[in-house]
Amino acid sequence: MSTLRFELDAAGVALVSIDVVDRSMNVLTPALEAALAAAVERIAADASIKAAVITSAKSNAFLAGADLKELVSVYGQETLQQAYARSARLSGVFRRLETCGKPIAAAINGLALGGGLELALACHYRVLADDPKAVVGLPEVKVGLLPGAGGTQRLPRLIGIQQALPMLLNGAPVLPAQALELGIVHALAPADQLIARARDWVLANPVAQQPWDVKGFKVPGGVGCLAPHAVESFQAGTSRVARATQRNYPAPPAILACVFEGTQLPIDRALRLESKYFATLLCSPVCRNLMRTMFIQKEAADKLASRPAGVPKSTFTRIGVIGAGMMGAGIAYAAASAGIDVILLDATQELADRGKAYSVKALQRQLEKRATTQQRVNTTLSRILATTDYSHLRGCELVVEAVFEKREVKHDVIRKATALLGPSAIFASNTSTLPIGGLAEVHPRPEQFVGLHFFSPVEHMPLVEVIRGRSTSAATLAQALDFVSQLRKTPIVVNDSPGFFTSRVFGTYVDEGMAMLAEGIEPALIENAARMAGMPVGPLAVCDEVTIELQLKVHEQAVADGLNEKFQRLTAIDVVRKMVQEQGRVGRRGGGGFYDYPANERKRLWPGLRDLFAVREVQPEVEELRQRFLVIQALESARCVAEGVIDRPADADLGSILGIGYPAWAGGVLSFIDTIGAARFIADCRELARRYGQRFEPPADLVERAHRSALYHEETSGFTISIPQGDLEPIHGGQTG
Structure with a gap:
């Protein structure tokens, strides 16, 4: 033709x-x-x-x-x-x-x-x-x-x-x-x-x-x-x-x-x-990786390649968001911007109003840039109702909870909300670490419970990690994906597990940075090596942003839940305790962490780090540190595949780049392994394990893949698309949770 x-x-x-x-x-x-x-x-x-x-x-x-x-x-x-x-x-x-x-x-x-x-x-x-x-x-x-x-x-x-x-x-x-x-x-x-x-x-x-x-x-x-x-x-x-x-x-x-x-x-x-x-x-592999992950596979994800077949398409007109902090406020703004009415609910009217004010500021910035009109600003804000009254949740087709990362608090709001929701409404948790199955236990219809893990700042971050609990039905998963698509975001689907996928991989990144600190490596060298690898922010800086204190709470929750040691974040826990419990430096929100944040000046590494963690005389080559950052995240992703947390390699690659900032040149965590080859990757892991510990030991599944010379991406799947348009912005990850 x-x-x-x-x-x-x-x-x-x-x-x-x-x-x-x-x-x-x-x-x-x-x-x-x-x-x-x-x-x-x-x-x-x-x-x-x-x-x-x-x-x-x-x-x-x-x-x-x-x-x-x-x-x-x-x-x-x-x-x-x-x-x-x-x-x-x-x-x-x-x-x-x-x-x-x-x-x-x-x-x-x-x-x-x-x-x-x-x-x-x-x-x-x-x-x-x-x-x-x-x-x-x-x-x-x-x-x-x-x-x-x-x-x-x-x-x-x-x-x-x-x-x-x-x-x-x-x-x-x-x-x-x-x-x-x-x-x-x-x-x-x-x-x-x-x-x-x-x-x-x-x-x-x-x-x-x-x-x-x-x-x-x-x-x-x-x-x-x-x-x-x-x-x-x-x-x-x-x-x-x-x-x-x-x-x-x-x-x-x-x-x-x-x-x-x-x-x-x-x-x-x-x-x-x-x-x-x-x-x-x-x-070059860089060209192949960028084309495959960032355009072909992203296009497939945006077209909901993981959506269960046979489920009618859902369109959401009214949702609830419980918790008006930064995450909840961001979700409310994204939904209202997509034409959805939002009930933004918190414990006090002051907190709820503060959450709506987030949208006011975001829209004002758009107005100043002439990216929107006053009429659109007014229309978007009219869609958000800030309240403390749970009865307003009646009629919502979906409710997302984004409250404090504590199981008892989440259980309480789940019980209150589900008592008012209709039988067809689905409930989603924005948790970044707590297993969905455990949260769904207090829901009267656990098959209608799903995880929707957004990234901060929500309005700028393109990824949503959709977590399928052990009871989540195919219909609920399909509806959740439809909602993410309606927000014009890219979804990946992962199975329930402590930390899911992105938080697990992100944890290895910040923990490796803190482990290097404990080894006596210069803090500036740690941060620079990470950026030279292609990470948008150094591990110490990003740990400050999500707070060092959060790392301690994640560890304590994992211990209290009796989770396996691999989920307890033991690699850097001594550094975390020193910073939080001994020094009172909890991160940026607490006034200082690994960095100082002087008023009207750029942040700078806290000088006390060099004394608290004695800097050794001989420093490693930057390439060695760069390799550690890339390998540890890819290795944790391979473990997620072996454990059934991730079904589609494309989801692992997209999640790592769009969610936590793994370098796009590598094509994502699993493409990184494919690019250098499983056999060489395993050899690198074993050498790193000999030098730095058991955390670098490769899983049996990966070793077996190497014996078969198997790749995670056996063939390129996705949709035929043309070279993309739009501004070329750095592909950065955001903050989890």
Whole structure:
């Protein structure tokens, strides 16, 4: 089936309309690439064709870039030469298009991303729909790549290196007005006039040539070391990239190098250089990991791949949130923003009102940024009723408790709430550590009890950990997933266990940092090594945020419950006791912990740490500490798989990145093991166990996997999607609980 429509009018103008079959949006498939190549040759060879206009037959997009499902399989399957040929083949088609001797215009009637913008840049004239949804950009850096069909060479030649580098390094799309201002497109027009405007131009310009093919062409603003912007663009730019990526992401430095070198070469040599850089990145594990976890598997999770089949879809209109602290207030804000009426309940009216004030402040910030309107602010706030009266919970389809992390307190609110709820309402706990099965014991219908573990700050954190208790029904699980989807968040599903998944893995991270402190390692070295591994916040700093005191309470609760020692957080308990019981330093909320928090100044490591935990004279290499942080979290995740806490490896990877900030370059905790190989990972674990203790011993399940050379991700599953749009923000985890 064809992916292009080809129509020739009486004036000899060919209208080439992209229409990739069986896709809601046009993406660059092998079939489309072949069709484009054939269309270009037809335009070049047929004397009756005087010019051409390229557009899309779909109204929602011009062309949305590459098919990641196809690209993700390259790592380990194709050689560098084969990957180079991929890039060079499409790049050659676009080069043939712009040098075919006939004027070609792009009528861009929707978003044009990645290869879509590269196709447009190869055209001699570009007119873009004057519609906020018709964004253009080169987001390849988000999946560990650089544009491989001319983007790193045509864009700088068109608008200058200084203007092009931010688009290439951030991957952020630009709106139509900005695209016109930058010079990426020549004109804007209403969608129904695009083709006519493009046709008029090609008829008025029978001889068309790209600027870079004109003798004497110079890149705007200059190129190379002597360009006025060279120090800022390349020297300072390299430092900024190194600081932002901790040298864990190869794409940004490759983009800088490709632009620096390529803009000093003739265009044809520059395009070959670009394909070489592209091939190197495409064959890297970082690229595969980013594509698989952050886009393909996240897309599957967002489409509720774990939702039980056969359960009718639920839409929530009224929910209750018990506990108006930071977590409860954040949940209420997220729900109200999604159009849901919320009963926000606490022990006193002052506490309930304070919880609603959280939404007031959050909406005011949105208003100041012009990201919302006063009418929307008023509407959202009108959906939140702050109260102390449990009777308002009548009619709620779902209630989420977010009260103090103590079993007796939670049992009390569960009893009060369920006495008023209808028989179909479900109840959810936001607990981060207490087993769901134990909490559900006081619910009259435990099959309607589920865990919904949000992360702080709720409005910014994309993840919700959905915990299936031993009695949770398939219908309740499906409803919980529907609720998370309604909040426009990404769910993972885990089975009931002390600490579930994210809290268990997070615990190993902060405990390892505190264990290093007890070993006499410099506190600053600990924090820096963690950030160099790709963690957004050092373990001591994040422990301060969630409070050191909480670590002690988790330990005490585990001991009181008679849990196995592996759940008692013994690795760092002596450090916790010293800080909390001996020094009275409980964390940021208590005025100080591992850090001091002076008024109107940046936080700084508490100087007393070096005396309390005697710093040894010889310090380890940073790479050793970096490895410990990455390995201990991956190892705990492998244990969760072995124990049946996690069923889907994709959920473990997404949970670790979106929930607790495990580095995206690794693809998540289980992808990290797959990337380096189970056999090597086990060898690393055993060496670490010899040096640092039993906590690094690998589980039998992982050893057995290594014997079979088995991977956690045997194949890439998910949905076919295009290269994403949106601002490239650091992928950080939040605070649990």
